[in-house]
Amino acid sequence: MLQRLYDWVDERLDITPLWRDIADHEVPEHVNPAHHFSAFVYCFGGLTFFIIVIQFLSGMFLTMYYVPDIVNAYESVKYLQGEVAFGMIVRGMHHWGASLVIVMVFLHTLRVFFTGAYKKPRELNWVVGVLMFFLLLGLGFTGYLLPWDMKAYFATVVGLQIAESVPVIGDLAKTLLAGDPEIIGAQTLTRFFAIHVFFLPGALLGLLAVHFIMIRRQGIAGPL
């Protein structure tokens, strides 16, 4: 049945080359854990991506109940975690995934560093990787405020003060982030929400694409 449906579409649109081009490539021996068990370190990039996918999915579902408003944010998080079926699981996925993604990025970076994979011609992919790391830190920072509890609020107070302590542009940066020169409140929460669910995920998606396209062009770095 599925095969016939596929054939029907393929006959008209010739879709086979599209996915073959992505799926059909040799896994070199030196990155295959079946040959050398130590090659498992090559999995960390994929695991990072896997957790980012979980963050995207669980985050999208959380926004079904979450409200970015100082009156309702805390109550809506409490409601979705305590009253909605599997709410604790879905929030838990997002909550723990946010930390795990940093761990995975770190391990992935270590592997790239110690296999020397960042050297010519792959310098640009290192740069893109570092940019994505900053995006992830940004997602963690902006997401942390969203539950609007004491921990969230005071963590953001501190974070914004760190931004403020930057010479020359500090005040400007802080106001831009908080949405107000003095108050950390209603406008801060909506800004952080917009940045957390639209701007940074959008940028991350773009950079992930660039990262993967470059990997396909250049192939995985050779054995040591």
Added chain:
Amino acid sequence: MVSEKNHNVSRRQFLTYTLTGVGGFMAAGMILPMARFAIDPVLQSAGAGDMNAVADVSELTEEPQRFDFSYEQVDGWYTSEVTETAWIYQEGDNITALSPTCTHLGCTVNWNSNESYQNQFFCPCHGGRFEKNGTNVPGTPPTEPLHKYEIEVRDGTVYLGKANPQI
């Protein structure tokens, strides 16, 4: 397919089956909680409706009168006081309380508000009309009678529950 001699499963088949199985299991473990989370509103059991004190029996007449009543509505994480209206009249021992929500498309009807249609409920939106007992007047847009509130009378006070369809 590949050689099926002695019912051997080829290496490729074995890998396809196990990887699809394990992958499917992991994907399901991820997706199912999120799907159940998303469809929760459909599966939440409706709580039994409360009865609210609305009027004294002594206030009632044979003519439908408008009574507003308020109660606490819990909407997810948001609790608020909402106000509802009932048109109540008494004939002999029978008390009837009708919902003012037009059964055509949900505008609000009024008793006796249109001079051309005495002693009827009139809906200004598309000219829907209802008799005193809520029956929709044939030839006007509504297709069923006004909904009727569940009624309870205790110690001379009228309590109303949910408004239910008459048919």
